[in-house]
Amino acid sequence: MMIRFVIGNPLILEEMARHVPDAGSYAPVTVLVDERADSVRLSYDRKASFSAFYENSDAPEVARNLDRKVEDLWRPAAA
Numbered sequence: 001m002m003i004r005f006v007i008g009n010p011l012i013l014e015e016m017a018r019h020v021p022d023a024g025s026y027a028p029v030t031v032l033v034d035e036r037a038d039s040v041r042l043s044y045d046r047k048a049s050f051s052a053f054y055e056n057s058d059a060p061e062v063a064r065n066l067d068r069k070v071e072d073l074w075r076p077a078a079a
Helices: 010-019 021-026 047-051 058-078
Strands: 002-007 029-035 040-044
Touching: 010 021, 010 058, 021 058, 029 058, 040 058, 047 058
Parallel strands: none
Antiparallel strands: 002 029, 029 040
């Protein structure tokens, strides 16, 4: 079974778009939970990798902070 979660916080979207308006297209984030016969896998595309293409120096930091927040939420669930 697979479940796709679309999660987001409008305040983080606003912060991202303030630095780079196009970054708004990366929010909300998607987390995929994939249950297999031998395990459960969580997938998430880190936003920091997308923000590296923008010339705004603040955008990657905002994206890294978002990645940390998402990973802090799902790390306990994966344990």
